[in-house]
Amino acid sequence: MSQLQTINFVLNGQQVNVSMDDTQQSLLSFLRDSVRKTGTKEGCNEGDCGACTVVIGKANGDKVKYKAVNACILLLAQVDNCEVITVEGVQGDDGALHPVQQALVDYHGSQCGFCTPGFVMSLYAHYRNRLPADRQTLKDTLAGNLCRCTGYGPILAAGQAMYNYPEPKGENTASDAAVLTQNDAQIQNSTAEIFSPKTEEQLQELLQKFPDATLWAGGTDTGLWLTKKLQHLPRIILLGKIATLNFVKDRKQGLSIGAMASYSDVIGIIAEKWPAFGEVIRRTGSTQIRNSGTIGGNIANGSPIGDMAPILIVLGAKLVLRKQGQQREILLEDFFIEYGKQDLAAGEYLAEILISKQAEQLEFRTWKISKRFDQDISAVLGAFSWEDDEDKIANMRIAFGGMAATPKRAKATEDVLRDNIVTEALLDKACQALNEDFTPLSDMRASSSYRQEIAASLLRKAFANKPVSLAKADEVSS
Template identity: 40%
Template sequence: MQTRPIRFYHHRVGAVVEVTDAAPTRTVLNWLREDAHCSGTKEGCNEGDCGACTVIVAELAERAQEVGTASADATIVGGLSLRTVNACIQFLPTLDGKALLTVEDLRRIGGGELHPVQQALVDCHGSQCGFCTPGFAMSLATTYERHCEAGTRPTRQQLADDLSGNLCRCTGYRPILDAGQRMFDLPPARLDTQPVVAALRSLDDGHGLAYEGANPAVRVDGVERRDRFWGPRGLDEFAALREQHPKARLLAGSTDIGLWVNKQFRDLGDILYIGNVDALRRIERRGDVLRIGAAATLEDAWATLTAHVPALHDMWLRFSSLPVRNAGTLGGSIANGSPIGDSAPVLMALGTDVVLRRGATQRTLRLEDFYLDYMKNAMQPGEFIEALDVTLPGAATRVRAYKLSKRFDCDISAVATGLAVELEDGIVRAARFAFGGMAAIVKRAANAEAAVIGQPWNEATLDVAMRAIEKDFAPLTDLRATTSYRQRVSRNLLRRFWLETRPDEPLPARHLSVFNILPHAAPAA
């Protein structure tokens, strides 16, 4: 690939901008505030948690539809796919070929007047100090476009889900949710997508990005050069670069690596970006296996998983926040290997293979064999995760996923678990009990599984399994939970699982969701 500038459509100026003088790890937030002088987007936590820096990133909807990632919950408007992300942890080169919309654009969309989102926040007293308000406005603007396009109105629960990544410390959420409903009663103002689509098509030449920028030069093997950023489009090209540069830092959604730069001030060296490889964003069903490309976003992956396994619904909504799920990838989550990650226990319970690739060579590992020790996995130099093959449960298999944390939305788990049993005439033929937060890696509870296999799925068997699980884990005490708490809840989650899946009188789903009822869109008035 030829080195060239970063090119993206900046809605504030209504044109494509080219950036040549930014370091590869310069964040979108810092570029906005310091270089583009768009200070409406705020810096709060600088780690993707508070949502004050929320912006909208748009790409051509046809690209998402081609790779099968345009879920029913996606915001597809006039040829664009709109996603909210945290500007503070997104590196500027990841915008290449896309469009950026910020809070400064809302009044322009409103024709010089306040956008309905902004006016509703004023009318409903949805802002006090106002620091978080730009982020709330951008999240609500995406909700506004999606429901205007569909002719629906969101419930308060849907609004809360859309705002899961936006924290307010003084206003309180009731008036903000009021504003989310009020904005549909005001004179409409819709995003004009035509100039954005035209600009993005002019940028879509099928070639990836090779970028150096203005980062300081270093001498490597007697040659002076700068750190490089590669964002290839083709899978073979990506694999070749990975094999050629095995020490390059793999970048996916930047929801973890972004903190390495912002909080730890780490030098990442060369960066190889996976997010532009369409083949790695693809999600497709192959018989009873769901293949999820490594670069599929968490939101798309979980939406698809939940469509096939509705019992995962609550886990999907409680996995981090919407802007983080819009940026982060399922492959990145698995490669990261956090012992408190929420994806691995669920995928382990379903039965998942990790498809690894080095150059043109593929190999497959069971997910439970992928993790070797704390933050250590079985990938070899030059290798990367190409896809995850998830076995979809049959009619005889019961699956549940649970998450315990100090708050429902956007929080780290104290314990997360995926549980599955296959029943035949009331007898357990197979069991997969996987837990996160209980050991140095996400792992299966082998003793508890052995205690139930071949046994009737009754309370006596459950009691044996609850005692056996104590042999599987020796959890630590940390800021999120104590050892005794984790030991107790692991047993109690097994009991809850049995109560929900027992052959006689299982608890109904309406009694079990932390959200009480599933959100549904109401027709527009």
């Protein structure tokens, strides 16, 4: 595969060609340090505060799709063939302020101003995508932007008012999708390499040659390996250009999700089929994280507190794993072997996640428990599915995140409930069985006893409308 030294993208309307001297450089560092676009701020450098928010445009058919992302955990190489809009590129007609900016001024949406460029960019993406300006949609848009001094009331008011200003005339002509799809890049320098294959065949060849290379999907976990763990990654393979990994298909057999589909790509269809699952996705990270982070990355990282795994486990999801010339399917619950160890061979990658059509018929409940409602990692996530067999519970499946070293099924608890009529007494027994299934850790998110208690509460909540009196249970079973 050819090795190139440069990437191309459109920055605030100007085509730029950048020599990749530092393969580990973030987009934020490039903007601030290399081209002195210092309007984009650095706060946390880990995707949490939104000060570094920029808008990325990517070709999507013959259109360009715009989304807000965190520049601090995005590799510069990830924006090859994209359009990048920073706060310096947001303006109205003839040098006037853009409606988003004017509304923030008029509604007093800024005090010290450090967070303001990030808010402008999140609201700009909202405006550009013509999302509704109701408070809840705006809150979802802004959940990844922290402000310490203004307070969110005036910022939300600005968001609600931004469509009342005249729309800038040049707004939708910023870039041409054709410009954004021209080049492919392989970048190499003396200390590190980045590959950006366009097909799975190229990916498989690369993985055969370099089985220990770091696969980089959205970068919302791996980005922090660079910015917080200060690691040096000698060989990175970007997955972002492989179209066959980036899809969501609602097939006759069920839902098929490419490993590179982002949370934003899947939330619509998932919320339609399983509203409670959609709600968990809405609370996964922030808009910026959901725009970059992928479902595949959340599973492949093997995290015991990843939000997708317990839910997908109770829905009976399967994984499609591929490596040079081979493909296998496994149940997601068998993927997690122990902490930090997944059933993924050297050179193998996650290609697809499959949820069968039958999963749409299941009784299904899930809740995420975290210290903050938005933009927080779970302390505990509980997921429950079953089928009603007259008054009895059939095919009981329960899985938790945050309760063990991996996302895990509660098999002893399931055994108590399976093929039984739910009574208060049975629920008491099932809650006891949770102690057999899990011995959770105490950490900064929650203590062990809190985790045990909340898991039991979620179990009771799952069956809140179910328990019948013992007399009724006797009547049913006799």
